[in-house]
Amino acid sequence: xxxxxxxxxxxxxKCSSHRRDVIYPELxxxxxxxxxxxxxxxxxxxxxxxxxxxxxxxGVFAPERxxxxxxxxxxxxxxxxxxxxxxxxxxxxxxxxxxxxxxSGLFDVVLVVASQRVGETLEAQLVLNTCIDPIYExxxxxxxxxxxxxxxxxHFHFYGTTEEDLAMVAAKNYANxxxxxxxxxxxHLTMEDALKMRMISWPLRLSDCCPSSxxxxxxxxxxxxxxRKITNTPAWIRGAGQITDNYYVGDRPWFQDWEAxxxxxxxxxxxxxxxxxxxxxxxxxxYNAFTIxxxxxxxxxxxxxxxxxxxxLRKGVTSMDGKLPVCPSGGTLCTNPIGATGLVRVSxxxxxxxxxADKRQVPNVKTALAHVWGAAxxxxxxxxxxxxxx
Amino acid sequence: MTQEEEILIMPGAWNLPFxxxxxxxxxxxxxxxxxxxxxxxxRCPECRRVLLPPRPLCERCFVSTDEWVEMGHQGTxxxxxxxxxxxxxxxxxxxxxxxVKLDGANTCLSHVMGGVDLSDVEKAKDxxxxxxxxxxxxxxxxxxxxxxxxxxxxxx
Numbered sequence: 001x002x003x004x005x006x007x008x009x010x011x012x013x014k015c016s017s018h019r020r021d022v023i024y025p026e027l028x029x030x031x032x033x034x035x036x037x038x039x040x041x042x043x044x045x046x047x048x049x050x051x052x053x054x055x056x057x058x059g060v061f062a063p064e065r066x067x068x069x070x071x072x073x074x075x076x077x078x079x080x081x082x083x084x085x086x087x088x089x090x091x092x093x094x095x096x097x098x099x100x101x102x103x104s105g106l107f108d109v110v111l112v113v114a115s116q117r118v119g120e121t122l123e124a125q126l127v128l129n130t131c132i133d134p135i136y137e138x139x140x141x142x143x144x145x146x147x148x149x150x151x152x153x154x155h156f157h158f159y160g161t162t163e164e165d166l167a168m169v170a171a172k173n174y175a176n177x178x179x180x181x182x183x184x185x186x187x188h189l190t191m192e193d194a195l196k197m198r199m200i201s202w203p204l205r206l207s208d209c210c211p212s213s214x215x216x217x218x219x220x221x222x223x224x225x226x227x228r229k230i231t232n233t234p235a236w237i238r239g240a241g242q243i244t245d246n247y248y249v250g251d252r253p254w255f256q257d258w259e260a261x262x263x264x265x266x267x268x269x270x271x272x273x274x275x276x277x278x279x280x281x282x283x284x285x286x287y288n289a290f291t292i293x294x295x296x297x298x299x300x301x302x303x304x305x306x307x308x309x310x311x312x313l314r315k316g317v318t319s320m321d322g323k324l325p326v327c328p329s330g331g332t333l334c335t336n337p338i339g340a341t342g343l344v345r346v347s348x349x350x351x352x353x354x355x356x357a358d359k360r361q362v363p364n365v366k367t368a369l370a371h372v373w374g375a376a377x378x379x380x381x382x383x384x385x386x387x388x389x390x
Numbered sequence: 391m392t393q394e395e396e397i398l399i400m401p402g403a404w405n406l407p408f409x410x411x412x413x414x415x416x417x418x419x420x421x422x423x424x425x426x427x428x429x430x431x432x433r434c435p436e437c438r439r440v441l442l443p444p445r446p447l448c449e450r451c452f453v454s455t456d457e458w459v460e461m462g463h464q465g466t467x468x469x470x471x472x473x474x475x476x477x478x479x480x481x482x483x484x485x486x487x488x489x490v491k492l493d494g495a496n497t498c499l500s501h502v503m504g505g506v507d508l509s510d511v512e513k514a515k516d517x518x519x520x521x522x523x524x525x526x527x528x529x530x531x532x533x534x535x536x537x538x539x540x541x542x543x544x545x546x
Contacts, residue, residue, distance in 0.1 A: 020399075135412050141473075149471030248497065250497050250499060251498070253489045
């Protein structure tokens with residue numbers, strides 16, 4: 001039987017297009033120090049480290065070596081250190097790695113860290129292009145944007161979604177990010193502004209696409225005995241999992257739906273004993289790298305029927321004052337330090353459950369969902385956090 | 391740190407050569423494109439799906455594939471986007487990337503659309519449509535690679 005585990009500390013850095021004020025380990029140190037301070041712990045209290053980044057965005061392959069001292073002096077203290085890379089889901093995978101470390105009973109207090117300096121590459125899409133099959137597919141110049149744009153074009157075709165719907169998602173997230181001091185994009189954006197943005201890849205305009213960000217994030221996961229001593233506000237992990245889809249995107253061209261995410265959601269809801277997510281979740285922090293994805297994710301996660309995500313949006317259900325606020329942080333749309341982004345989603349869900357989300361706090365949060373996608377929409381991670389242990 | 395403090399930037403660049411074998415499956419596929427202007431997929435012996443691009447195993451059945459099947463040169467556009475901004479080191483815009491289910495195949499080939507004026511998005515979005523029929527346009531000088539099919543164009 002797996003042990004109970006909770007998130008007991010969270011540390012975020014300010015994200016921007018290039019954190020020129022800090023070298024890489026200093027950026028990681030900023031997140032780790034904040035997480036330790038949040039949990040009122042010292043480096044010596046950490047039993048093991050799980051670290052993630054998506055190489056080669058930083059221009060340094062395997063940056064865990066550069067960052068090892070910034071992860072609670074793991075080198076000096078000779079701590080166990082595990083690195084995980086799973087594309088865009090890296091930040092979700094490290095959270096899972098930390099969870100497994102603790103629930104297995106092997107470690108009691110684990111530091112989970114993810115970082116990325118997307119701001120140090122001069123062309124993120126060119127780096128992403130190196131992830132693509134060099135035999136058949138790389139030559140077309142594909143990157144992440146084309147995948148998101150395929151999803152949007154298909155959703156438009158099959159469900160009648162419009163550019164106005166995407167603009168509404170953008171305006172909502174930009175407004176939320178204004179309440180988040182750690183967000184990268186912090187500016188007011190109206191739907192009218194969004195609809196005038198230049199076209200990136202039909203039907204996605206500039207405001208439908210996430211920025212490239214420098215940033216790091218850290219959380220501390222503890223077993224029940226330690227968690228109850230460390231904090232009065234642990235965020236208990238009630239359900240968590242990962243799922244993968246097959247390699248060739250051309251084998252599954254039904255971009256309007258996200259089947260793998262639906263399957264994972266059913267698994268994780270069962271684990272967390274959630275029957276009706278719209279009623280039982282209080283907030284959802286989703287990986288909306290592109291506006292359309294927030295709509296498809298709401299559908300795949302069972303907040304509404306397939307094709308009805310835009311209705312949920314238009315009715316304000318997912319707004320800050322709605323029944324189920326989505327992305328109070330402004331989401332991935334406003335901040336994307338790629339390998340760290342998944343952990344930022346988990347952190348935001350944890351902060352909401354802990355009641356520490358300040359100006360962006362959703363009132364009376366008991367249960368929060370964090371979602372992460374990656375690997376050319378082939379991977380997903382979900383985590384459900386709660387004020388009460390299961 | 392004061393605002394005036396000068397922060398220096400260290401340049402970096404990777405230029406690392408690699409070589410990727412196309413293996414037996416893609417090599418045969420590319421040779422057929424180059425020498426015979428033919429498009430071949432492979433059939434799974436269990437689920438009988440015809441897989442394109444051809445590959446050594448069916449991931450649904452987890453068995454080896456070995457039956458080669460010729461595809462039609464026409465197919466149906468299943469998904470697309472049209473990119474309008476340049477990205478450093480990537481093909482210049484506008485470029486329409488499409489997924490085509492060729493006649494006889496059960497999966498889609500990723501390729502590009504041509505023969506359509508993409509310059510104005512407001513017009514292009516009505517010219518490139520999910521469900522439309524497209525056909526392969528071949529290069530005269532073929533090199534044994536996927537772009538020996540230069541692009542797919544709307545069927546007249």
